[in-house]
Amino acid sequence: MSYELVKPVLDLKVRELCKRPYTNHPKGCPNYGKKKGCPPQTPLLDEVLDLAEPVWAVWVEFDLANHRSEMVKKHPKWTRRQLDCCLYWQGTANKALRHKVCNFCTMQLLYELSKNLDAYYCPEAMGVNVTETMRQIGVELEWPAEIIVRKIALVGTPLQKIKTLF
16 A cells, blocks of 8 residues: 555755755755745645645655666666666656556545545645655655655645635
8 A cells, every 4th residue: 555644744944955955956956946846935735735634645666776777778888877867767656656646536535535635746845854754654765765766745635715805
């Protein structure tokens, strides 16, 4: 089973990870502050989901080690960094996650457990410490991933906005 009820661990410092330098990006992710789904303009999780209602983590596992070994066969001269590059596998993993979330939400609707669910595919951008959230349910994440990459979405009931007549 790759979905479980969770209590999201909110930690605003997680959003700052996007500003950490990495190879060829001394100022961190170039999307920070520019891309719609990236901090700081992305809302916090508790601004969009009702955390008093159930929240589920839905995830898929991508076998990075197997992907790497297949890529070595195709590109024997590539460096480890090239073999692990997310450009060659992330689309597949993201598609699988969206499919799993769709199936999960359909199942919830069929069982009438919830009629209105929203899914968020980048909880870190929303201030969620995903590592600690998943650890609560016994799922350890590899940082950096060497063997298995886990892509995680959080699914829950959206906050009901109260319209005021002013």
